[in-house]
Amino acid sequence: MSDTHRHDAVADAVAAGDLDRLVRLVGGLCSAREWDEVVRLRDRCRDALERGLQLWPAAEFAEYRLALEAPARYAGPVVVEGAGRFALGPLWEVAASTHEWSELAPHVPPGPARAMAAHERVVRGEDLSGDDTVDHRVLDLPGVLQSWEPRYQVAVFRADTADFPAPPPPRFAPLRGLTAGVPLEDEESTEALFDLARVWVEHSNGSCGVAAVEGSAESALAAVADGEVAAVEVSASDALAHMAWAAAGGGAYGRRRGTPAGRFAAWWATAAMAGLDWPPDPDTLGSAAAGLRWLMWEPRRAVEGWRLHLAIEHPAEGIAWAVSAEDHRRDEDEPGSPQTA
DSSP, rough: OOOHHHHHHHHHHHHHTHHHHHHHHHHHHHHTOOOHHHHHHHHHHHHHGGGGGOOOHHHHOOOOHHHHOOHHHHHHHGTTTTTTTTSSSOOOHHHHHSSSSHHHHGOOSSHHHHHHHHHHHTTTOOTTTTTTTGGGGGOOOSOOOOOTTTOOOOEOOOOOEOOOOOOOOOOOOOEEEOOOOOOOHHHHHHHHHHHHHHHHHHHHSSSEEEEEEEEOOOHHHHHHHHHHHHEEEHHHHHHHHHHHHHHHOOOTTTTOOOOHHHHHHHHHHHHHHHHHOOOOOOHHHHHHHHHEEEEEESSOOOOOOOEEEEEETTTTTTTEEEEEEEEETTTTOOOOOOOOO
């Protein structure tokens, strides 16, 4: 296809408001790796908004494909605040999933999205602790994974689909004879635990119950569980992996926050339960996390969709917390409302 014919095809599709044709053109241009033309198509679709043509889905799709597949000099400039609102994931996460930081860094504009892209590279194993071009204050997290942290599950993006794999589930065993502990006022910790599933609740069909009690992890679990359960004690690292996965995702219908945001939420909740000021010293937080007792549990009833069931005990203080969060696709439902125990 000649340049003139290609330009005419884009112009004709924009003039006709032919969204399906524009999306197909994006796919063809990406397959041909004609990135300048993808940028021009994006710009034409944006300009068409001033004439009342609703072609923003094609513009967003073009930016998503640039972030995912194009060389860094094209991918970096789309990593800006608010971009990719309706994409499969934040464009900073998409771009950082397929480009190393050394490639992206010269092309990503300053701002929070740049810091988030850098932290995405951190959760994928890069050490950016010495990179003074990254504003680590955006998340107040170290620019390198700590030895006590898990290797977080990260998103896999494709041209028209994405996977957000959960950490492998543990092997549960039945847990019987549960008695709820005495309720405890601990707003900071319960709010931090609720935040792990906040998007599921406030922007999807989810529910989240949180409890703080005097007693053991089992007695906290009993305060949020409905019916028989199975449980298993897990390491702090495994628990953080599940917490971060839950907080990173949008559940059935919510907007994805991304793995760095999930890592932050897991650190925040752990620091709150350990009674540490923010931001905590990483080694201190690691030691505190290892000193807590972590239980993962599941209801014996069938649970489909997204879920996080966790109980945590602070043995030295004689207090414990539990969270029961679930979300699922149910087209007839309205978005859920916050629930706390």
